[in-house]
Amino acid sequence: MAVSQMIGARIQRREDPRLITGGGRYIEDLKPVGALTMALVRSPHPHARIRRINADAARALPGVVAVLVASDFKEVLKGSHPVAPAFVAEKLTVPDRYPIAADEVVFQGEPVVVVLAENRKLAVDAAEAVEVDYEPLPAVTDLFKALEPNSPKAHVNLVDNRAWDLTYAGEDTVSEAFARAEVVVKERVVQQRLAPTAMEPRGVVAEYSEYDGQLTLWLGTQNPHFIRLFVAGMLGMAETKVRVISEDVGGGFGSKISPYPEDYLVAAAARLLKRPVRWIETRSESIQATTHGRGQLFDVEIAAMRDGSLLALKVTQYLDTGAYVGTFGAFQACACLLAGGAYKWPGGVAARTVGVLTNRVPTDPYRGAGRPEATHNIERILDKLAHEIGMDPVAIRQKNFIQPDEFPFTNNFGLIYDSGNYQGAMDQAVQLVEYDAFRKRQAQARAEGRYLGIGISSWIEICGFGPSAATVGATGGLALIESAQVRIHPTGSAQVFVGTHAQGQGHETTFAQIAADTLGLPYESIEIRHGDTAEGAAFGYGTYGSRSLAVGGMAVRKTAKQVVAKAHKIAAHLLEAAPDDVVFDQGRFHVKGNPGTAKTMAEVAFASFGASLPEGVDHGLEATSYFDPPNFVWPFGTHICIVEVDPNTGSVNLEKYVAVDDCGEIINPLIVEGQLHGGIAQGIAQALFEEVSYDEETGQLLTGTLQDYLVPTANEIPTPVLGRTITPSPSNELGVKGIGEAGTIASSVAVINAIVDALQPLGITHIDMPASPDRLWQQIRAAQGAQA
């Protein structure tokens, strides 16, 4: 193998010059000539019957081309919205979802009327002029009330609000351990609803060409090929007649995986009206109608011995699916399968997931999707247990970690952790944060009446989706493998087409680094192409679940090696040597022992289009292949946070944040660090700031703008101190794992554990998110009252 030059190199992202100088191309930048703008009339009610729609006034406004309701789409939109089996194949209730409500609205923000006008202002004015007469119906908003037999239903025709109720392992698996446990601790953990808040809201532009019957759809998405599949299906068109193009995408965080009603409506309107149609989501629409993240509630119970030995765990997940089951919403049930975290459970793990339909916008994966929840549960309950038995939180983790020599480790649900050194990462984090010195400082501060705390989060995750054997069941037949096509042009520049699609991950850089080293071509001569279903490989599965490097990057690697193998034959022919006598080193083919006479890859590429090729070798230098990983990959690490809580105001000062993460081998350290910075910020945001709130009486969204939905800024987030360990993955040749979600998976509970630790002198043992100043102050006051 060639000596690596680009793999591992800390280079700046090649995407950045265009992105930071305003040169990116987003959906808002696309303005096809003659395009109509779509505006939507959305339901103001969480649940209501539509009595009557009067659009006469809207139709009469200047510049209004069409006002369409559900029945107008019946001819073009024939299917319904897909729902993947994800981790819950057997679902009990999956309401049919049509892109636009006909008789009943089931969440605030559901599309009711489509308005198409000559420009955006006219469209919005016309949408305001549409009169819809609603009969409000009782809304389902509380998960536990929703499960009561006499509860109103999220849709009038439902028998039960239970979308699913699946027990992975029953209580009987842990009853023996709970019976012999010396200590049992339980907690209810709330995962509030979050708005994904990508910097670029959603947007769709569609153009239908009568010339060739081709529909082109531009949208910001994490997986263009999936969207093509769904849109073609819904429109009853062949996939060859639908082209999805996604250029720069201003963030996704999971919210741009699934197809949306607007994707179908814009496409259908373009077909119906034979004019290009564009729709750009406003920020308020985004908070209202883009899928939300989290929205879960867990009951967690742990059984242990007084010496800190863990025995068994029980977890029940209640997941607010919203009014329809999110396309990949059930994926978050993986919180159950990863409930045990980085620890061994000789007495078993019991887990049950319940999906509950409510009158809210659907939930779907959001950065981490199930894994932050799993981490929050186990790391929270572990701290509570440590406190209960008077053990140091570092010590209890150390005592129960899966050990480096126990990998591959099969967890209680049969998932195989590929590699790890959990203790190693925690040791480094403890050292970086100066744990012992902090404990001394904390004792001193407590004596002065100050509240300092430290919180640990030792996380693991499953990512790199995924091995075909394990994923076909989760997607309804599609194995989440990944594809790449590598093509070297006669002059030695190469294009690499991939099926993943970046929304900030820097694939154009990372994948080029892999291709450059593998092909032995200069990094600058490699171009990564993605986001256009009309280019390159037949299918790709998109970017989410920290899969792109471990699966897509490996597809690049595998395909590039196939190209090298072909080049090898041609080079041997050119060198007039037997292929076995030729070596490939640093981009040059030469006969063993004679490096002076060599052919570069560029020379071989040129020759591959020439007249003299070896017997049985076709022209050109290109290959397409698919990578099916043998296993998932399992990154891990330890984050430690130090806070000071002001007991008089309830405000939290994040004093220090240390993160030691292990994502196996690293292609580009700068990008890994960037992912961690962003991910950590997002977890801190959940811990302290963000929550989608609705008025309990009226069901109205209260956090409809970024003035009320508190996305923190750089001012509120400390710069984390990053450490690193490297434990290569045995699941792929590059030894890589994923890092896109790690920061978010780890950080929320590190912050919450630190706050609880700070407030331990007051007897506080748990805090819900977001730990807002008011909430903390109320809790501190109640605790002080109880102590007095």
Place this chain on the structure above:
Amino acid sequence: MIPAAFAYQRATSVDEAVRLLGQSEDAKVLAGGHSLVPLMRLRLAQPATLVDINALDRELGYIRRDNGTLRIGALARHYQLEESAEIKRSLPLLAEMAAEVGDAQVRSMGTIGGVLAHADPAGDYGTLALMLDATITTNKRSIAARDFFLGLFSTPLAADEMLTEIAFAVAAGPHAYLKFRRRMSDWAIVGVGAQKLDDGSYRVGITNAATTPIRADGVEQALQSGASPAEAAKRAGQRLDPTSDLRGSAEYKTHLAGVLTQRALEAAL
């Protein structure tokens, strides 16, 4: 997020602005636009006409001191207040308040006159105006700050009346403004200002804990009678009437006013 239609006019003098304001049924002055435009984008405000006064920068953008009075034109922007050497010398509390308004973009556009005329109880300058008995001048008259804040977004300004100047008595003694918020660029959940005057007395004001800014005269009197900051701060809640919202319960905000009052007084000793 798309405003309703409106007419737009640009005034080149105060007289012209006032005339334009008088010509339309529902006209609004556009200064920095950082309160008005967001409301228009949400269609919570739908003025028929905007009278843009940004061309009056020279006429209304001044900051000057006349003896013991600091005069500030209505169109002086936050960043000017923040950076002005005169304000740092004559009323440093105002410079500090200005430095904490919104973010750099807001501070480069938003104006002191806009904050006062909008009469949002979260506007910091109203608190200072009350604390220091400022005088607010319009094209028609002068109004004492205590008579200016009538209620939520409500002032005595007539439809054809435009705020032109605010005048503060110089105060350069110990002072503090504590603005409690969850994000750096947010409005105050509650803010408390304290200014020590040359005669040793204190002025105390509270932001965003009632429908208007509040002068904490109970606190001032307690201090006058020799109370400690902690004791005096207990009277901070006297005239408050905060609303419970996403930022905090009324109870919390009232408590916060007390905590911040004590801290502001201790900082301004």
